[in-house]
Amino acid sequence: MIRIALKFACVLSAGLFAGQVAAYSTKTCLGERLKWGSNSKQLRASTTSFPAGTWRNTLQGTIDRFNLNPSRFTYSLGTTGSVRRGNGTSEVWGSTDTGLLAGAPARAFQYWTCYWFFGNHVSLDEVDVVFDYRSPWQWASSEAKGNVTGYGGGTDGRPMRSTGLHEIGHGLILNHENRWYNIMGTDFTHLHANGGMARAYFGADGSAAAVFLYGARSPARRDLGVVHWRYDGTSGEYSRHRKTRLFNTSGAVLASFDDAGETRFRVNRGQQVRAEFTYENMGSQAQNNVPVGFYISSNDLVTTADRRIGGGSLSISAGGHFTAEVTLTIPANLDANRNYWLGVIVDENDAIAEVVEWNNATYLPIRTN
Numbered sequence: 001m002i003r004i005a006l007k008f009a010c011v012l013s014a015g016l017f018a019g020q021v022a023a024y025s026t027k028t029c030l031g032e033r034l035k036w037g038s039n040s041k042q043l044r045a046s047t048t049s050f051p052a053g054t055w056r057n058t059l060q061g062t063i064d065r066f067n068l069n070p071s072r073f074t075y076s077l078g079t080t081g082s083v084r085r086g087n088g089t090s091e092v093w094g095s096t097d098t099g100l101l102a103g104a105p106a107r108a109f110q111y112w113t114c115y116w117f118f119g120n121h122v123s124l125d126e127v128d129v130v131f132d133y134r135s136p137w138q139w140a141s142s143e144a145k146g147n148v149t150g151y152g153g154g155t156d157g158r159p160m161r162s163t164g165l166h167e168i169g170h171g172l173i174l175n176h177e178n179r180w181y182n183i184m185g186t187d188f189t190h191l192h193a194n195g196g197m198a199r200a201y202f203g204a205d206g207s208a209a210a211v212f213l214y215g216a217r218s219p220a221r222r223d224l225g226v227v228h229w230r231y232d233g234t235s236g237e238y239s240r241h242r243k244t245r246l247f248n249t250s251g252a253v254l255a256s257f258d259d260a261g262e263t264r265f266r267v268n269r270g271q272q273v274r275a276e277f278t279y280e281n282m283g284s285q286a287q288n289n290v291p292v293g294f295y296i297s298s299n300d301l302v303t304t305a306d307r308r309i310g311g312g313s314l315s316i317s318a319g320g321h322f323t324a325e326v327t328l329t330i331p332a333n334l335d336a337n338r339n340y341w342l343g344v345i346v347d348e349n350d351a352i353a354e355v356v357e358w359n360n361a362t363y364l365p366i367r368t369n
Contacts, residue, residue: 185239210320
C-alpha cells in the first residue's frame with residue numbers, strides 16, 4: 001500500500017503507480033492477437049433462457065454497459081430459438097448442466113482458428129456464454145444496493161451485469177486476472193456505489209485491453225471514476241476485492257460495525273483520518289490535474305451540494321488505476337452519535353465531458369462518537 005497524505009492541496013499521481021497500468025493479458029496464437037475480424041460482434045440470446053422482459057433487458061443492459069468502453073469495439077444483442085456450442089454462432093443461454101458449468105456461476109467457451117499453411121491463419125470464430133440456470137436463480141437483475149451482495153442483498157444477490165461483463169470480456173479473449181482490482185478477477189465485487197445503486201462496469205483495465213486490441217474510437221472517450229473497492233490478494237486465477245477502509249494517522253484501521261451490509265467506521269469529531277479509495281481512468285487519454293473534492297454527506301448520495309472538507313488534484317494515465325489514502329479531518333461540529341458518509345468526487349467541477357458521469361463519486365460510511 002502506498003500512502004499519500006493530502007489535505008486541501010493533494011496530488012494523486014498515476015506515475016507513482018506505473019506498474020498498475022495495462023495489467024490485462026490476452027491470448028495469442030502463432031504470435032498474433034486473437035481478435036474478431038471486425039469491430040463489432042452480435043451475441044444471440046436464447047429466447048428460452050432470456051425471454052422478453054426482465055432477464056433479457058438485464059442482458060441488454062450488460063452489453064450497453066460494456067459499450068461505454070473507449071475502444072472501437074462494440075457488442076450487439078440478437079435472439080435465437082436454438083443454441084449449441086461450436087456452431088459458428090456466438091450465443092448466450094442458461095443451463096442446469098453441472099458438468100457444463102463445472103461449479104462456476106457462468107462460463108465462456110471460446111473457439112478460434114489457428115494454423116500455419118504458407119502463412120498464418122488466425123481468427124476468433126465464436127464465443128458462447130452460459131449462465132447457471134438452476135432454480136432459483138442466484139442473480140440480481142436490479143442494481144439497487146438492497147438487492148446486491150455486499151450491500152445487504154445476501155448471498156442470492158450476485159449482479160448479473162457484473163458476471164456478464166466478465167464473461168463477454170472473455171469474448172475479447174481476455175484472461176483471468178489476479179494481480180489487480182479488475183473485472184476479470186472477482187467480478188461481483190467490481191462495482192461502483194453512490195446513492196441507492198451499486199452498478200457493474202467494465203473498468204479501467206478492461207477498457208485499456210479493448211483499446212489495445214481494437215484501437216480507440218474517435219472522438220476519444222473520457223471517463224474517470226472512483227470506487228470504495230480495492231485489491232486484496234489472489235483467489236486462484238482471480239483477484240480478490242474488499243471494501244476500502246478508514247485509518248487513523250498511525251495506520252490502524254478504525255473500529256467499525258456492519259450496517260445493512262455496509263461497513264460503517266466509528267470516528268471522533270475533530271479526528272484526523274486517512275480515507276482509502278480506488279481511482280480509475282476508463283478513457284483512452286491521460287487526464288492531468290483533475291480537481292478532487294472530499295465531502296461529508298448526511299446520506300449515501302455524495303454530491304457537490306454536501307459539505308466540502310478538503311480537496312486537491314488527480315493525474316492518471318489512460319487505463320490507470322490505483323488505491324491510495326488521503327488525510328482528512330472530520331469536522332468537530334458534526335452531531336454526535338449520528339451516521340454520516342465521507343465522500344469523494346473526482347472532476348468535482350464537472351469540467352470534463354465524460355461518457356459516464358455517475359461513477360465520479362463514492363463514499364465511506366462513518367458514525368460519529
